[in-house]
Amino acid sequence: MPIADKKLGEGTYAVVYLGHLKADPKRLVAIKKMKVNTAEWRDGLTMDAIREVKYLQELSHPNIIALHAVFSSKNQNLNLVLEYLPLGDLEMLIKDVDGIRYGTAEVKAWMGMLGRAVWFCHENFILHRDIKPNNLFIAADGEVKLADFGLARSFADPYRIMSHQVITRWYRPPELLLGARHYAGTVDVWSMGTVFAELILRRPFLAGQTDVEQLELICQWIGTPVEENWPGVSKLADYIRFDKGNIQPIRGKEFFLSTFGTAGPVGVDLLMSMLALDPRKRSTSRQVLEHKWWTSEPRPTAKEHLPKKGGGPEKMGEDLKRKGGEIPASRGDSVARRLDFSAMR
């Protein structure tokens, strides 16, 4: 039985406590107490809570956050007892440009762990649908753990529609922006690709303020989706006709090499396969792990040698209380308005 010790953070959606096991006080856990949202959900639990419990208790993998137990407290709150991951998340490491330096071997190690987590979800027919750096926690031993299954769902049966309003905007694939209601695991692979790009660039790769701007950024950096490069794209629900004169053909390898050269030609090849516009041409999570980049030089850094930053318990509380699909307010607000000189170099 876990005992809650102190409050780590509180959001509109959940309160997070640091706790320990009664039997073994040295084993720390994070307790995520779901708030009963009376306005939105008059009866029953929120969708996120159900999803999180449903999928996390099925998945047991070193790169996926462990759900130890679920219990309800006196006013019928739902409490999730989660693995305690004190070292913050991947976003903190990416943003700390001055404090933390890392190279291709470290990127490969982190991506490898993310790849395993996503592959394992897909292997168990679960779509995560919210992969982003601040959902990737770092365990005390350096292991990356995929968390926040509040938007997850199992693979849909044929003809069954799914929501396209999922995945945080910056990491959302073009088919969801174009309103596809039938999609597959490749949506998570696109998110992985943008995380990969962000790890290399050390800033969000495609940071659109609105859905339309996000689509424009994709057109600009990857290519404009048209019938020639994506058969059937114009049949998607929210497809916009692009100006004939304004069509950007799909970017070639030279363009990616000039931006992501540090990953090396093999790494760029993998990144391009993850960021393919047409989801049918995109790698599946299995194909990602079968890519030769993992076994080529340099070897991924051992997890105990990966750079760490003491995120502390507060950061975990901060991350866990968020609702799925949100961009932290401090981050997205000023990105577009601020002039970015780093991109000009």
Add this chain to the structure above:
Amino acid sequence: MSRSMQSNGAGPRRPGDREDICPVCKSTRYLNPEMRFLVNPECYHKMCESCVDRIFSQGPAACPIAGCARTLRKQRFRQQTFEDLKIEREVDIRRRVATAFNCQESDFETLLAYNNYLEDMEVATFNLLQGVDVDATERKLAAFAAQNAASISANNAKATETRTAQHAHTAAQKEQARLNRAGATRADVASMAEREEAHREAIDAVANAKDEPGQKVVLLKKSTARRTAAEKARDKQRQQQQQQQLQHPGDSTDHEIYKIQGLKPVIHPPPEKAYDPFGGMAHTPVYYTLQSHYEHPWLDRARTDPGIVAGGYDLREYYHRTMLAAFAGLGCFIDEEMGEKEKGRGEGDDKMVATEGAAMAAAAAAGADRAARRDVL
């Protein structure tokens, strides 16, 4: 040529520079205050810098000191570190021997083995120092160095590592000491007056008691006398040892080459395994082979409707899931698994309970405990 004049000469003086006349060109320090003396580790004959330039600039030449015909090279001339050239030579030889004999005590299994190793090392050093079987010793030393080249370089690397670690450690210690000092200075200033007062009192006491200073001098003399006696005894012992060694110089020539015995076996870390992107969790189905196409009229529209296909919906994922669901549970024998589990649990419990009834009670209790635990989770 006065001492005061020399000390006014350029730079700090090195141990070899005390002489004022170069034995080769007889030039004096009076004429050349900047004169520096150099030695060559080949013969350790001293000469001034200008002589070295003059004689050896054209290439190797014979030593100009009468009776020494060794060929010297300019490159190897250097300033001596020690006043006594015998010590200079000994240090050089010891350094050379130590490059070949560079094992640590921790490398050996027993202290005896390490001592034997040190014995070999000391015999080689002694032979080279005293000129006993120099050629044979040199040969053995070279053979030894060649044979153990790998371990010698490994030891060197290890030594460098520990040295850097030590440097870091001392730097940290110094910093800590500096901080401590800064703290202590403040305390010192406070207690300074107090100590001065005590000091003055002590001086007064000495001035009042007239006999005491004399006694102290006597005591001091006694202690110096004791010290010199001890030193003499030690010198005597050393001489005796040297004589003993001189009496048995042939010991080392008996075996052809120095052998390191009793070394601890070197354990190399196992080579790293190849990186597995799947983390060892990839599995292939045993009871069926997944095909890329299954014919069914219900699925036809999902294959062709652009609204479904263009979004990336992949029927192969559906095939995979349905096949897995259809074959799930095949090859799982719950009775067997649970039986083995129970057996394992039962064996553990049997050790503590004597009778069958008690065992049953214990099993029931364990079951209840398990149920309670499941309830919590």
